Amino acid sequence: MSEKKIKNIFVDGAITPDFIARSISNHSSKTDIGGHSIFMGQVRKDEIDGKLVAAIEYTAFEELALTKMHEIREAVFSKYPLSCMHVHHSLGTIKAGEICLFVFTSSKHRKPAIEACNELVEKIKSELPIWGKEIFADASHQWKENS
Incomplete structure (x- = not known):
């Protein structure tokens, strides 16, 4: 594995x-970047079996998730000519309508930024040990399945 520091x-x-x-505005001075791609995951107020989701409580096996994310980051940087990559995932209780995942990629041209962002989101959802418990308006709950 690379000698680069594992980012939280x-x-x-x-x-x-x-x-x-702030994250977006910090890139305005980087004039070699021509394209950004942003994905924001938002908690939905789904109706499941007649109950409304009020929030999702996210937990993770943090050490393993950070190690795996580092591997994903290095692989994506190897595959695409990116200038920047930022990934932020919430832990704790996130209410319906709030943002729980923010992925931001930048490159000289738009296509690598878009493709890298899409690949990152798919890998985060499928490979990181992060779990969400849906909390319903009536305070009942169930574990969420990623789709």
Whole structure:
């Protein structure tokens, strides 16, 4: 594995609009970037068996998730000519309507940024040991299945 430091992707609580705006604005001075791709995962107020999802409580096997994310990060940087890659995932209880995942990729041209962002989201959802428990409006709960 690379000697690069493993980055912490986890954020306590929801990812705020201010955090997202700051992240985007920090890139305005990087004039060699021509394309950005952003994915924001938002908690949905789904109706399941007649009950509404009020929130999702995210937990993770953090050490393993961070190691795996580092491997994914290195593989994606090897595959695409990216300038920047940022991944942030919430832990804790995130209410319906709030952002729980923020993936932001940048490159000289749009296509690598878009493809890398899509690949990152798919790998995060399928390979990281992160779990979500759906909390319903009536305070009952169930474990969420990724789709």
